[in-house]
Amino acid sequence: MEKYFLDYDWTVMAPELIILAAAALLSVIDLLLKEGGNRRLLGWISLAAVIGAGVVAAQQLGDPAYEILSDTYRVDDFARVFKLILLAGTGLILLGSFREMDREGKEARGEYIYLLLAALLGGMMLTSSADLITLFVGLELLSLASYILAGIRRKRTDSNEAAWKYVVMGGVSSAFILYGMSFVYGLTGTTNLYTAQQRLFEAYNSGYEPFVLLSLFLMLLGFAFKAASAPFHMWAPDVYQGAATPVTSFLAVVSKAAAFSLILRVLLGTYLFLLQAGPWQELVAPALLVIAAASMVIGNTAALRQTRTKRMMAYSSVAHAGYMLVPLAAVAGAMLFESTIYYLIAYLFMTLGAFTVLMVVERETGNEHLASFAGLSRRSPLAAAAMTVFLVSLAGIPITAGFFGKFYILIHAVTAREFWIAAVMLVTTVVSYFYYFGVIRMMYFRPPSDGKKVPIPAGAAVVILISLAGTLLLGFLPQWTLDFLGQMDWMSTLSPVRDTLGQ
């Protein structure tokens, strides 16, 4: 039966539509508002939209997978959970940065908000794509909005440099992805991820192995760029440092989570047949393991030498991308989706918390050098204590989210009998203690350069508290999240949805 426009159940797309409407509405309001007028309203509207979309997405959890728009757009539990992560990340960033953007001039503020929403929309489309076309559209929407966001501090040269680097490198990575997609289309004549799987399998068996693998690796390179994992992590330190801190945290959390949804969907939706066909064990898994190990080693060692905290956090995010790749690389393990997503949630809270404290400190001292943290325990004991929890969690020490997440990933890796990647993970984790504790040392062991209190804006305080609660709860009471993730229907991600209409 042919399906027409209104035959589809559009409510499944409600979260995206809410964000889209809000972004469009805000750009219009921004134009109508007086130049230099108060744009606080925009922030509240955007936050309301994000929360609304989140509530809708949460209500749909557990519904069966559904595909609309001629099977190009797919809403399943995998997509919903990722959307919730993206929405939560963006919501917290918006809440924490209400006052931050004022410093860049009033006109930047409206742009910042609706570009953030546009990027979020791109990420959400990415998680729900069942087709190469929608996938690429989502990816580009996310990327283009991020490029502008990175350069939004238009009067600062480092911000301009960041945007420029990001555009050039991002363009190259998009080209890689597109080139890989063209091979898929060339071999299969379809852009649907799930149909492509069958046909790629046939193509693989009829002598096109090199092209099948080439398409996969080209896309993998593009993904490595988006997730800021080795070997395409070089942009991260410069861009993270140059961009405004809320934008940096968006890149570190939301953009990275979207990239992981992309790689999981493409690899598991389209290329999983390689697992039976053989080259997965010989080529794909080793490649993923090497990428993961290289990210951990490079990220954690390069971070040791940084004196600017945002650069340090950039390398730290490279290392965390490595940790999160481990479950996928050890695909034979027991808890692929659960452990990756558990870590992503943990990463969301601890990274956003750390960036928010960083932003508060940066506001006060004017820069993000490590030395700005000196004596923070006296200037703002609560911020210092919260930051300590975030850093300890990033370092993977109990009783925090970071520890449990890492432990979960380790269990997964060991059940897949990937012992050496577990060892690399542990050793690099110990290395990471140094730079994370370096910040703690500054906050607690060194005297402040001046005794001034660091004021914390209300929005940022709420974000810090939420992140703190999240970091501690995920570490101390993991059962809730485990139950939540255990109820999701992950396996449906692997197979196509057959005709859901009218039957």
Next chain:
Amino acid sequence: MMEQLQQALPIGLVFSPLIGVIVLLCIPRDKAGWLKGVGILATLPPSVLALLLYFQFDARAGGVQFEQRLPWFQIQLPQIPPWEVAFHFGVDGLSLPLAVMAALVATLAACASVYIQKRLKGYFLLFLLLEVGMLGVFLARNMFLFFLFFEVTLVTLFFLIGIWGSIYREKAANRFLLYNGLGSAFLLLAMIGLFVLFQSLDYSRMQEMAHDSRIQAMLAQEPVNNIVRGIFLCTVVAFAIKLPMFPFHTWMLRVHAEAPPAVVMIHSGVLLKMGAYGLIRFGVELFPQQMQAFAGVLALLGLINILYGAALAFVQNELRRLLAYASVSHMGIILFGIAALNVSGLTGAVFQAVSHGFISALLFFFIGSLYERTGTTDIRQLGGMARPAPVLTGIFLAGGLALLGLPGMSGFISEFLAFLGLFHEEPGLAAAGVLGLVLAAAYTLRAVLKAGFGPVAEQIKGMADTRWPETAPMMVLLSCIILIGVWPDVLGEPMKVTIQTIASRIGG
């Protein structure tokens, strides 16, 4: 009702310092007197509960008592039943003496914290969290919990050294973090390995499986036995760093020299013993075969510890460094006892752990009050202390005698048992180790005589003697040392059955 209360005793003991944490959080930070008072009082409930536990413990029954498990979380795994992790606490003959010692030393270390000058609120908060960590380490009945509490002690101690230490505190804190972080990584690896082997991290369950002959045969097969050996070595390295064993000891020297004396009381008295406890709990109990094969090496490493520590202690002029090397030497005796793998050896190891806990706590309490008065702990600048401060010198002398193993004090009986055990197994190494005892007498007496007697040094002319708030806690420690020395059963009785079970399982 009574029964339920008893069941809750271990868990209550572990978390009882948190009451103090909550109260401290409510006190403004400039109220120094209040903070000190609450900080010290908050360590009393754990001590009381620990003593209660001690008296309620049925020594004749042995086994694990006061066991309590509260469900915590479970992870679904394919093929095998879901893995449940519980808040699982309990005591047996191995953990009880150490837990009681830890609680008592913590209370007395809190008394010694009156010398702390700055940032009192933070200090006592961390101190109490550290106490939660160390009590948890000894009372946990599940390796996952053990690891969590182990890490709590690591983080809190990092702060305690780094903020309240002396001049090179940051370096000491970093070194501490590096070595112990590495140790934790090994421990985590071992833990995951053990989980894969036994599909459980429960002590009782793991022991059962480790001593099941069918499983032993399975683990002895070709590819698996290498993994088992790897896990065993990870375990040994993790606790060798903590103990510390010879090549891994440098971090501990710095901590002894830089951390505030009250913290060293805890560190040297209790935290090092976590290494000994771990070696017995996981090394001896879970890897009987590997441990037997490794016993010779362990005894040799113990010998190196004993002689190396003693020789270097002899040439130190700085009292803290001297005591640090003395600790290295005494930890070697624990290794001797463990390497013997028989009843008297293992009993000696636990005796030594408890006894050294009290002795080094006493000596570092002394260091604290000495430094408070003289501003130095260099024995070249001290001398003739007995004249201005007879009580303080008397305590030092008593502590020194305990350290060198004078009969009638706890050190003697512990060393005797450990050596006795090893003489059965490795007479050569044990005989060489006895040399360490001679050296112990030499370095201790040298320090005591130089600092305490002879002409009065310039620096300490106007020195005041101790007041009762300092004397009383030191007397408590001293009486514990003497009590164990003259009545070893007070310590030996509760651990007897457990040690016998362990030893009989490995055929010793």
